[in-house]
Structures are given as C-alpha cells and as structure tokens.
Amino acid sequence: MFGLSTKSETSLLKVIILSIIAVVAVSSRLFSVIRFESVIHEFDPWFNYRTTQHLVKHGFYEFLNWFDERSWYPLGRVVGGTVYPGIMLTAGIIHKVLHFFNFTVDIRNVCVFLAPVFSALTSFSVYLLTKEVKDSSAGLLAAAFIAVAPGYISRSVAGSYDNEGIAIFLLMFTYYLWLKSVKLGSALYGVITALFYFYMVSAWGGYVFIINLIPLHAFALILMGRFSSRLYVAYSTFYIIGTLSSMQVPFVGFQPTRTSEHMAALGVFGLVQIVAFVSFVKSHLPAKQFQTLLTFSVVGLSVIGFAGIVGLTMAGYIAPWTGRFYSLWDTGYAKKYIPIIASVSEHQPTPWSSFFFDLQMLIVFFPAGIYFCFRELKDEHVFVILYSITASYFAGVMVRLMLTLTPIVCVAGGVAISKLLDVYLKESPKTVVKTTTSAAAAKASTASKSGSKPETKNVETPVGIKSFGPKLVVTTVLFIFLALFVIHCTWVTSNAYSSPSIVLASRQADGSQHIIDDFREAYYWLRKNTDDDSKILCWWDYGYQIAGMANRTVLVDNNTWNNTHIATVGKALASSEDDAYEIMRRHDVSHVLVIFGGVIGYSGDDINKFLWMVRIAEGVYQDGVKESDFFTSQGDFRVDAGATPAMKNSLMYKLSYYRFAELFGGQAYDRVRNVQIPNVPIKLHTMDEAFTTENWIVRIYKVKDVDNLGRPLSEAAAFDSGKLNKKSLRKPLSNRY
Numbered sequence: 001m002f003g004l005s006t007k008s009e010t011s012l013l014k015v016i017i018l019s020i021i022a023v024v025a026v027s028s029r030l031f032s033v034i035r036f037e038s039v040i041h042e043f044d045p046w047f048n049y050r051t052t053q054h055l056v057k058h059g060f061y062e063f064l065n066w067f068d069e070r071s072w073y074p075l076g077r078v079v080g081g082t083v084y085p086g087i088m089l090t091a092g093i094i095h096k097v098l099h100f101f102n103f104t105v106d107i108r109n110v111c112v113f114l115a116p117v118f119s120a121l122t123s124f125s126v127y128l129l130t131k132e133v134k135d136s137s138a139g140l141l142a143a144a145f146i147a148v149a150p151g152y153i154s155r156s157v158a159g160s161y162d163n164e165g166i167a168i169f170l171l172m173f174t175y176y177l178w179l180k181s182v183k184l185g186s187a188l189y190g191v192i193t194a195l196f197y198f199y200m201v202s203a204w205g206g207y208v209f210i211i212n213l214i215p216l217h218a219f220a221l222i223l224m225g226r227f228s229s230r231l232y233v234a235y236s237t238f239y240i241i242g243t244l245s246s247m248q249v250p251f252v253g254f255q256p257t258r259t260s261e262h263m264a265a266l267g268v269f270g271l272v273q274i275v276a277f278v279s280f281v282k283s284h285l286p287a288k289q290f291q292t293l294l295t296f297s298v299v300g301l302s303v304i305g306f307a308g309i310v311g312l313t314m315a316g317y318i319a320p321w322t323g324r325f326y327s328l329w330d331t332g333y334a335k336k337y338i339p340i341i342a343s344v345s346e347h348q349p350t351p352w353s354s355f356f357f358d359l360q361m362l363i364v365f366f367p368a369g370i371y372f373c374f375r376e377l378k379d380e381h382v383f384v385i386l387y388s389i390t391a392s393y394f395a396g397v398m399v400r401l402m403l404t405l406t407p408i409v410c411v412a413g414g415v416a417i418s419k420l421l422d423v424y425l426k427e428s429p430k431t432v433v434k435t436t437t438s439a440a441a442a443k444a445s446t447a448s449k450s451g452s453k454p455e456t457k458n459v460e461t462p463v464g465i466k467s468f469g470p471k472l473v474v475t476t477v478l479f480i481f482l483a484l485f486v487i488h489c490t491w492v493t494s495n496a497y498s499s500p501s502i503v504l505a506s507r508q509a510d511g512s513q514h515i516i517d518d519f520r521e522a523y524y525w526l527r528k529n530t531d532d533d534s535k536i537l538c539w540w541d542y543g544y545q546i547a548g549m550a551n552r553t554v555l556v557d558n559n560t561w562n563n564t565h566i567a568t569v570g571k572a573l574a575s576s577e578d579d580a581y582e583i584m585r586r587h588d589v590s591h592v593l594v595i596f597g598g599v600i601g602y603s604g605d606d607i608n609k610f611l612w613m614v615r616i617a618e619g620v621y622q623d624g625v626k627e628s629d630f631f632t633s634q635g636d637f638r639v640d641a642g643a644t645p646a647m648k649n650s651l652m653y654k655l656s657y658y659r660f661a662e663l664f665g666g667q668a669y670d671r672v673r674n675v676q677i678p679n680v681p682i683k684l685h686t687m688d689e690a691f692t693t694e695n696w697i698v699r700i701y702k703v704k705d706v707d708n709l710g711r712p713l714s715e716a717a718a719f720d721s722g723k724l725n726k727k728s729l730r731k732p733l734s735n736r737y
Helices: 006-027 031-036 044-058 060-064 086-100 107-133 136-148 164-184 187-203 207-223 229-246 260-282 287-315 323-329 333-337 352-359 362-376 379-397 399-424 438-449 465-495 518-529 540-550 563-574 577-586 606-620 645-649 651-657 714-720
Strands: 429-433 456-460 504-507 513-516 535-537 591-595 668-670 675-677 687-692 698-703
Touching (some): 006 136, 044 060, 044 086, 044 540, 060 086, 086 107, 086 187, 107 136, 107 399, 136 399, 136 465, 164 207, 164 229, 164 379, 164 399, 187 229, 207 229, 207 260, 352 399, 379 399, 399 465, 518 540, 518 591, 518 687, 518 698, 563 577, 563 651, 577 651, 606 651
Parallel strands (some): 535 591
Antiparallel strands (some): 429 456
C-alpha cells in the first residue's frame, strides 16, 4: 500500500487507529456541552475554575500568595498553600499558548474541554503500557477500552474540570515510564518517571497510589529473587529525584519525609541500598562468612529501622495515618469517628452493580488477563498483578476509587482479548511429508533407515467448514460482545455522566426535554441583589458554587478542612430558630440558603442530607445536638405529622417547608419522601423569605437585624438587661474576635 514496506504499513495503521481512538475519546465526552452548553459541572470544578481565573488574570506568584476572603468566613483560606495546582497551571499554560498563536479562546472553554483532550492522551499512555505488557495489538484494544469506559468517563466529561481529568493520564504514563526504566535499567527513564511523578503530585492527592505501588513492585521483585542492577538504578533514580521534586509543591512540603503514607517508599529505598551492598560484599567474601554477615545485617538493620520509625512516630516527627487512610481498611471507621468523610457519597463502599455499570464485559476479561500475566510472570506482569489486586480492593471500599481501577481493567481486558484473537484469527500451518518423486521416496527410505527425519514442508491449511467454523463462531460472538460494550458505554455516558449538577433535565408529558436551571437562577440572584460583603450560610456542598457563580462569601465550602466550623453550620441548621439566630449573628450571616426538592422530586436536597449535618454537629457539640432527638420512638426519621418536635422546630425543617402547604392549597405532598406534610403554617420571626427559584429547589432567606425582630431573642433580651452592647452586636465578627 502506497509503496510502503510491511513494517511501515503496520506503523501507519497503528497511527491511524490511535488517532481514531483519540477522536472517539474526545467526542464521547461532549454530550454535556451539546445538551447544556459549555458550562463547568459539579462542585469542586467551580473552585478549580475560579482559581484558574485568578491565575490567568494575576499571574503565578500572585496565585501562590492569594488569600481567599470569600471562603471560610472569618478564617479565610491561603489558596496557594492548600491546593494541588497542577490542573490550574496546565489550563493556564494552554490558554497562554493558544493566545500566543492568536487563538483567542476564553479560559472557561479551556477548562471545559481540558479533560476530554487529556482523555485522548490517557488512551495513548494505556496503549504504551499495555504494549510493554504484551504487544501493540493488546495496546490498541486497551486504548479503545479506556477511551469509552464509563469508569473513567465519569470524571473526564466536558465541563468536569477536576484534578482527575489530567491525573489518570499522569498515573498511567508514570507507570509506563517505570516499567520502561526497570526493563532497560535506564537512569534517563528513571529521571523522566520522577518528573512525571512530580507533575502527578502537583495535580492530585492520588499520587500516594504511585509512591506506594512502585515501592511495592520493587519489594516484590526483591522477594522473588529478581533484584538486579536495572532495578537498583531505576528505583534509586526515581525515588531520590521524585521525592525532592514533590517537596517543591507547597501543599505537599515535607510530607514525603514526615508522614506514614510515604514511609513504605523510604523503607524500600533503604532495602534496595542494603541488597545492593550485600550483593557487592558477596563477591568479596567466602560463602560461610557472607551468610553470617547477611543474617546479622538483615536482622539488625530491620530492628533498627522499625524501631526508628516507631520512635519518630511517637515523638511526633512522623505523622500517623490519616482518617481517610483508616477508612480504606475499616469501612465503618469514618462513620464512627469522622462523619464528614462518610457523608460524601463518593466515599461510600461500592455496590456490586457499579462494577458492571462502569466496566460491563471487562469484568469477565479482567481476571482472564491477570491469568495470562501469571503464566508468563515477567517483571512487568508482576506490576500488573499488584496494581490489579490493590486497585480492586480499594475500589471495593470506596466508590470514588473505581477511577483508579478502570485503567488496569482495560489493560488486562486488552491482554485477554488479544490472546483470544491470536488463537482464533491465526492461520494454523499443516506439516506434510514431501513425496513428489520416486527418487525422493528412496531418499526418504534411506533417511528412515539411517535414523534421520524425512524432509518436511509447511503448507497452509485449506479453508473449509471444519477449520473455519469454530473461528467464525468465536470471533462473531466476541465482536457482538464488543459491539454491546460500546452501546452500553455510550448509553451510560449519555444518560448518567453527562448531566451537570447545576443544570437538571426532565421529560414533559409529551416527551420533550425540560431544563431546570434553578441553581444558576439562585446564584445569579445572589450576585445581583445582595451586598458585596454579604455572608451566606449554607451546607458545605454549595460553598464552591456560591463563591464561583455568585461571588459571595460563604462560611464553609467543599474543602472541609475545619470540622468544627462545619459542625457550627450543622448546629445552626439543626437547632431551633432562636438558637440558630444567635449563631448566625455571631458569624455576621446575612442570608441563609437551603436546597429543597419536595416540589419536583429532586432527591439531592438538604432534608435528605440532614442526618449527616446532625451527626457532624453532634461530634463537636454533644450537649447541643443529639441525633436521637430526630428519630421517633420506633426509630424512624420522619418529616410528616409523625416527625419529632426537634425535627419540626429545626431551622432546616422550617426553611424547607415554609409556605409549602400554600403552594398546594393546603394538601402539601413531599415528592422526595413520598409523605403528606401537615397543613400547619410555619412562622419565621428572625428572617424573611428573600427568593425562591421557579421550581422551589433553592430557597434564600434574609436574616433580620436585631432592631427589626418581631420579638426579643436571647441576645436581644441580654441587650435589654444591659449585658450586651447593641453597638458591639453589630460589629463584624473579625473585629469582635
């Protein structure tokens, strides 16, 4: 073809196929843009977008020193020292390069389309890694799988401007470079591995998976007796340069030398040096003396090293394991001790249905690919097995970690299907004896008497029913499975992972689509109808969106770094109106925002999250909030006529169901909880309803000043008795502290 050699044709086909896979990877992630316009999704992406805007507008150094007064009032946040800046820097550099070449693309569009573009690079990195494990045919299959697998698409659709959008590419490319450096024993590849690891550290907290899996691989090779100079060069280069470079990220700092999550890598680094030294000494000592030295050295150094780590940990120089880490080993740990972690839906254990939903037929081929790796068990196969085992476990205990499992499932699936096609698409040769002449027959007879074998010749098996039938059946069934896999992935991507949380879609009676835009409607109202210094009290889920879209100050947001401050907000929402007013006055709150889905059946509202607010508040304020007060004597959590007095008197209940009965003419029915709400008028005396969106999803209330209260509260009564000064009551919280 085109006068090219067979090798050149093969290379050209690979380039064409990879290009098509890249186009598919990008285009399959554009459903959200086509349906809902170019918009940032979810919650965390809004903070990333806001910080990227600041970076582009003010420059890198201003970004590192930026103190954000819009979040965590009155504490604020030092942004440069509390974020992984990789995704912001990536978007900012792309924006700058495009403008340098006179492509005047808005930074918002760069952020929206960043994840789909990097998904194409992820497909390429998976191809390279799978090629190292088996061959290029398996690599192409794995690249095609990761391009459309819902387990990865869920975090990389257009508009999902989150850290994982670039981190999975960095994860897989770093692993590919590691395997390459171990294979070649190349210091150059070790350095490149360390640099991409540094990029990964700057992009996502999941870098801990790299700095534990690579040492685990090195440790396993040592235990298997496969230590070599190649492994020594690769790991030593990677660890030294990777650790030093990762410490340049402000948010990470000295964690690689001070936290338990990084101690395994340090321990393996020390072990590699010991093994290398022992190998050197072995060549210079007699066997008996070497055995004695080895025994005492290994035992002594192991005891000293373990004792050193324990001692440093007890002394406080090495930080213990974090709560998030403990929750990976004990699924009930977070619910008992850190409810704020357990309250996040993506931190819940993964239901079995999610594996099929996100991976479909790859679940079947995944163990088959691991089996083939066990059969050969080269160094790279050991890595794939370790990755598969660890990622499978972590994906089972936390839904979010399906993201790290999906790439290796695609690699193993590509290996398995490639092996299957190798067997059933390969022409099998047939060996026959060449007997064309009598002279040849005599020669064969003589050869037989002398004990030598007759001359043979390979002839291709003729195509027939017996030879072609099994191949046709197996390949046909396989291609049907592949077609169904593509259909499933497309359907899941379109219906489950391409709807932004800020724009909802429903179907009307005639089948036409109806767009529900209450969130942006409410945030726009806040931006235009409240003072610039207004303080908004809401649950932490909406903090990033309010700061990004409404440009207003919030008490808490999705960073969740201060559990006490979040518990204070939870206490305000779970308390009576009078007690909540005191908390709001102390924190200069001007407006309260709640999410309510009872009118249209939106299940992600604050009433459904309310128990987590109570649990988090109870963890800090045991005397003020008790979860048991919100359950009936039968142990039910109810919002209808059978609700407990604590529930009916809570601020969350009042703000959610205020004027709800009037909307339905007295027969109010909550479509989320599927219960009838009592037709009892709810009266508010500390705040006024300021704005309710079209579908009643977002409700905003204005907090009254002390002078405008209809009746005295505890603070007002204290003022009347002379215990409080009215002037000091109006001071900003930052001045009062």
